[in-house]
Amino acid sequence: EVVLTQSPATLSVSPGERATLSCRASQSVSNNLAWYQQKPGQAPRLLIYGASTRATGIPARFSGSGSGTDFTLTITSLQSEDFAVYFCQQYSNWPPITFGQGTRLEIK
Amino acid sequence: QVQLQQWGGGLLKPSETLSLTCAVYGGSFSSYYWRWIRQPPGKRLEWIGDVVYSGKTDQNPSLGSRVTMSVDTSKNQFSLNLTSVTAADTGVYYCARTVLNWESDYMDVWGKGTTVTVSS
Numbered sequence: 001e002v003v004l005t006q007s008p009a010t011l012s013v014s015p016g017e018r019a020t021l022s023c024r025a026s027q028s029v030s031n032n033l034a035w036y037q038q039k040p041g042q043a044p045r046l047l048i049y050g051a052s053t054r055a056t057g058i059p060a061r062f063s064g065s066g067s068g069t070d071f072t073l074t075i076t077s078l079q080s081e082d083f084a085v086y087f088c089q090q091y092s093n094w095p096p097i098t099f100g101q102g103t104r105l106e107i108k
Numbered sequence: 109q110v111q112l113q114q115w116g117g118g119l120l121k122p123s124e125t126l127s128l129t130c131a132v133y134g135g136s137f138s139s140y141y142w143r144w145i146r147q148p149p150g151k152r153l154e155w156i157g158d159v160v161y162s163g164k165t166d167q168n169p170s171l172g173s174r175v176t177m178s179v180d181t182s183k184n185q186f187s188l189n190l191t192s193v194t195a196a197d198t199g200v201y202y203c204a205r206t207v208l209n210w211e212s213d214y215m216d217v218w219g220k221g222t223t224v225t226v227s228s
Contacts, residue, residue: 032211032212032213034214034215036215041220042220043112043202043217043218043219043220043221044202044204044215044218045218046214046215046216046217049207049212049214049216050211050212055216056216087152087153089153089214089215091212091213091214094213095155095166095168095169096154096155096168096169096170097155097213098152098155099152099153099154100152101151101152102152
């Protein structure tokens, strides 16, 4: 089973600045990685799939990069609505698909 | 706009059966896989299983034979039954639409989640 490790656990960033979130896989998952955003009491929202493809309706300030074992989600010019929990998911070596433990992005 | 509305769960006693249903509003029911995922308190998300229009299912081996999933194509609904629940089954349960093919396996629409608590 592929273990995904996200860092940092909590990231404090000021609105308008850039946030960089990391997801590392215990073995190569090629580019078979997705990112999701989750706000309290809401359904998770797909942001990125295929490591770098934005999902429908996702603003361009969200971008994903990486392949193999190291992946990054970058959010430029942070908006108030971007402060949430972000988690990654791999779908290279499945079943089962596996998830990272999440990074909480908070307002600095 | 596709929406998933889920219900069921709540407070259960050990050994009872958890039953959840997810209704799909909008979009194609036959073109996607339909998935159940859960998140125990303080832990990461866990895949429970998938069901497709034809009724074919696939589930996480870690849950053994406790899982049963089904579809009701007349209502565009799918359901999960988890038998013999224990405290370890406590968590938030999500249903999700899944894009699953030879190169993709991700969830593009999620339900809001249902809290399940198992306690005597």
